[in-house]
Amino acid sequence: MRRRVHNVFMTEIASDRSPANTILRLVAAGTVTSRAQAARLTGMARSTIGLHVDQMLRDDVLAENDEPQGARGRPAKELTVGRGAGYVVDVIFDRTETSVAISDASAAVVDSKTIDILLSQDPEAVLEQVFATGDTLLAEHGLEVDDVRQVIASVPAPIDFQKGVTAHRSIMAGWEGIQIAKILGDHFGAPALMDNDANLMALGAATTLHEDELPLVHLQLSTGIGAGLITADSKIHRGADGSAGDIGHLRIDRQSEVACQCGKRGCIGAYASLHAVMAQLGIEEGTGVDPRAARKTLTQLVRRSDPATLAALRDAAVHLGYLTAILVDMFNPRTIVLGGPMVELSDDVLSTVRGVVYQEALSVATRRLVISPSRLGNKAALVGAARMGADELLDASLRGGRPASRADA
Ligand SMILES: [Zn+2]
DSSP, X not given: OOOOOOBTTSOOOOTTSOHHHHHHHHHHTTSOOSHHHHHHHHOOOHHHHHHHHXXXXXXXXXEEEOSOOOXXXXXXXXXXXXXXXXXXXXXXXXXXXXXEEEEETTOOEEEEXXXXXXXXXXXXXXXXXXXXXXXXXXXXXXXXGGGEEEEEEEESSOEETTTTEEOXXXXXXXXXXXXXXXXXXXHHTSOEEEEEHHHHHHHHHHTTSBGGGOSEEEEEESSSEEEEEEOTTSOBXXXXXXXXXXXXXXXXXXXXXXXXXXXXXXXXHHHHSHHHHHHHTTOOOSTTSOXXXXXXXXXXXXXXXXXXXXXHHHHHHHHHHHHHHHHHHHHXXXXXXXXXXXXXXXXXXXXXXXXXXXXXXXXXXHTTOEEEEOSSGGGHHHHHHHHHHHHHHHHHHHHTSOOOOGGGO
């Protein structure tokens, strides 16, 4: 039987935190719902717990759920995070649609709306719709500008995490140099962080795992290929410059004539991305063509079991398997989660990747390795953004100030 472990985001009792912050984190994690539980778990005196909880209730940082629990012996009131703990506006940019959401200090998504707009359109038009959608969401939930304490943005491109801008000229064309994080932060009146979707999806996927299932490599197999790495202590591994996991343009064939959208030749993305599969099948996806239509065409071909389509996907999956085997040897993850339309299209992709990995990677690294499809589907980046936003809110409450904005650092 599997050892009983906590979710990776269950709060550890860290000595550098104030009693109030420790209690708030435990409530936000859902680990503690009463004063008695808080006392048991932290070892603090019940009187100390009572003082801090009462103060946080007065400040509205904590709230007490008035619903009687019914079951005998259960506390009549449950502690939850209050409105005073603040809210996060999450903006998930994607090529075919953009989502705006509000989440809270417990990383719960309060509400979200999806905007049917292509990222390749004028950035100004996209941002206008994001502002309007965010404002509507806030108004619908009776939230004011002051309630928003953090903005988290996710973009489907390599980024400069410090500057909050995209870091590649031809991926997310038209957006280069635009200070997306700053613009969003200015509009919503809060500090803003931007990360690439691969990192946020990985963080999202980690929320579905237990601590003995880390480290995690999350591979997003979509128009491009990206990896997000979560360390054994449940942090995003960004590397020295924030580019760790940007593997979509590793050159796998130096002699290749196959052009990649990045401008180079022979990249893994030119062989194994959804983009590459579509190009190989002659599915038009270029400028001016709606990518949603292209994806629909591909889905129909898979449903019809079109031999050329299944072969192209299998070829792509073999390349992805070799790439994944390298990642396994490099990072020795306990779990690999595969997400994105490539995996959703056909079960064959997952089983092919699995087969290549078990054949190619070191046996010591594959003995306890689990390779599974994403459980979050297209919500992974939002779940990750909500998690990152909640951590910023809780850190800010620890510092007794506003959440941080890397762009200001
Ligand atoms: Zn490339």
